Amino acid sequence: MELQLIEKSDHDQFVQNLISNYQVEGVKRKDGSFLYGSIKAPEELCLDFDCTAIPPRKYFLPPKETLLQFALTPDLEATPVIENDPFILFGVHPYDIKAINQMDRVFARGVPDPHYLKRREAALIIGVDPATVAPRSFWADMGASTVSEGFDLMLTDVGEDFIVEIGTNKGRTLLEEYAKTRPATRDDARERVKIRSRISHICKKRGFAFPKREIPKLLEHSWKEPLWEERAGKCLSCGTCNLVCPTCYCFDVQDDMDLDLAHGERTRRWDGCLLHDFATVATGENFRETRASRYRHRFYRKGLYLFKILDDMACVGCGRCASGCLPDIADPVNLFNKLREEEK
Ligand code: SF4
Ligand code: SF4
Structure with a gap:
C-alpha cells in the first residue's frame, strides 16, 4: 500500500487544480444536510460530513436516462445513447464505495449493462474516511469501515494533513500532476490506523446482536x-x-413515441419495491399488492x-433508510434483531 501526505494548506490548491481540469462532483453542505453536487470552488467541497442524504449512485445510474433512440421507418433502427464523460467524484465514504463495488458486480453480471459500466469507467473516485458518525449508521458492523478497492485515492484527515492512499495508477497520476505531496512516514501510517479504529469503534455502538452471516438462514424460515x-x-x-x-x-x-409516430426513445428511471405499482405487470396484475408483501420483499432482497x-x-x-x-x-x-428475538 502506498501512502502520501498532503498538507492541509496545500489541499485547496489540489482541489482547484482538479476543478480547472475536470468536472468535479463532491459533497456540499445545504440547509443542514449534505448533498452531492458540482464543485466550482475549493471552499464548496465538504469533507467532514457524517453521511449524505442521497448516495452517489445517481452518477452511475441517473434517476432518469435515455437508453436508446429509435426510428420505425423505413426499417427499425435503434441507436444506443451511452454517456461516458470523465469526471471526478470527490469525497466518498468507504461504505458508499463498498456499495459501488457491489453495484459494479450486479451490472456486469449476465448481459453487462454498458450504460452503467461506461459511466463507472469514466469516473475517478476520491474517497475520504468519515470524521464523524451519523446517528443511525452501522457501517462498522457491516465490514464497511474501510475498503481495499473501488477508489483511485483515499484521504484520511489526520489533523494538520491528509494522508492519501493510492488505489490505482490513475489516482497516482492525479496526485503527481495536481498535488504537492510527500511520502507518509511510519508514524503517519500509525496515526491513520489509530484514527480509523477510533471512528470505527464509535460506529460499532449500533449493529446486529448476532453475526450477519446468519441473516439468510434467519430469513429462510x-x-x-x-x-x-x-x-x-x-x-x-x-x-x-x-x-x-x-x-x-x-x-x-419505458418506450415513448414522438408526435410523428416514426421516432421515439427508450428511457429508464428509478423504481422502488416499496411503491404500490412496482410489481404491477402488463395484464394489470399486481403480485405484491399488500404493503406487508412489499415491506417483507425489501428485507428478503437485501438479506x-x-x-x-x-x-x-x-x-x-x-443508515439512510432508518433516518429517512x-x-x-x-x-x-x-x-x-427483532426477527431474531421472535425466533427464540
Ligand atoms: S421509508 Fe418507511 S414508510 Fe416509506 S416505504 Fe420505506 S418503510 Fe415504508
Ligand atoms: S438498507 Fe438502509 S442502511 Fe442498508 S445500505 Fe440501504 S439505506 Fe443504507
Missing part, C-alpha cells in the same frame, strides 16, 4: 412471521427507503436474494 404485518401497518409506501439506499438499483423501462449473488448483504450500514423513514420501520438493525 421467517416468511410467515407476524412482524411483517405488524411493521408494514405503519408503512406509507413512500419509497424513501429505496430511493436513499446505495445498494437499491431497480428501475422501470437473502442478493446475499446469494454477492456473498454478502446488499446493505452497507449507511417517517414511521421508523425501515432500519435493518431493528428489523433483523
Whole structure:
C-alpha cells in the first residue's frame, strides 16, 4: 500500500487544480444536510460530513436516462445513447464505495449493462474516511469501515494533513500532476490506523446482536412471521427507503413515441419495491399488492436474494433508510434483531 501526505494548506490548491481540469462532483453542505453536487470552488467541497442524504449512485445510474433512440421507418433502427464523460467524484465514504463495488458486480453480471459500466469507467473516485458518525449508521458492523478497492485515492484527515492512499495508477497520476505531496512516514501510517479504529469503534455502538452471516438462514424460515404485518401497518409506501439506499438499483423501462409516430426513445428511471405499482405487470396484475408483501420483499432482497449473488448483504450500514423513514420501520438493525428475538 502506498501512502502520501498532503498538507492541509496545500489541499485547496489540489482541489482547484482538479476543478480547472475536470468536472468535479463532491459533497456540499445545504440547509443542514449534505448533498452531492458540482464543485466550482475549493471552499464548496465538504469533507467532514457524517453521511449524505442521497448516495452517489445517481452518477452511475441517473434517476432518469435515455437508453436508446429509435426510428420505425423505413426499417427499425435503434441507436444506443451511452454517456461516458470523465469526471471526478470527490469525497466518498468507504461504505458508499463498498456499495459501488457491489453495484459494479450486479451490472456486469449476465448481459453487462454498458450504460452503467461506461459511466463507472469514466469516473475517478476520491474517497475520504468519515470524521464523524451519523446517528443511525452501522457501517462498522457491516465490514464497511474501510475498503481495499473501488477508489483511485483515499484521504484520511489526520489533523494538520491528509494522508492519501493510492488505489490505482490513475489516482497516482492525479496526485503527481495536481498535488504537492510527500511520502507518509511510519508514524503517519500509525496515526491513520489509530484514527480509523477510533471512528470505527464509535460506529460499532449500533449493529446486529448476532453475526450477519446468519441473516439468510434467519430469513429462510421467517416468511410467515407476524412482524411483517405488524411493521408494514405503519408503512406509507413512500419509497424513501429505496430511493436513499446505495445498494437499491431497480428501475422501470419505458418506450415513448414522438408526435410523428416514426421516432421515439427508450428511457429508464428509478423504481422502488416499496411503491404500490412496482410489481404491477402488463395484464394489470399486481403480485405484491399488500404493503406487508412489499415491506417483507425489501428485507428478503437485501438479506437473502442478493446475499446469494454477492456473498454478502446488499446493505452497507449507511443508515439512510432508518433516518429517512417517517414511521421508523425501515432500519435493518431493528428489523433483523427483532426477527431474531421472535425466533427464540
Ligand atoms: S418503510 Fe418507511 S421509508 Fe420505506 S416505504 Fe415504508 S414508510 Fe416509506
Ligand atoms: S438498507 Fe438502509 S442502511 Fe442498508 S445500505 Fe440501504 S439505506 Fe443504507
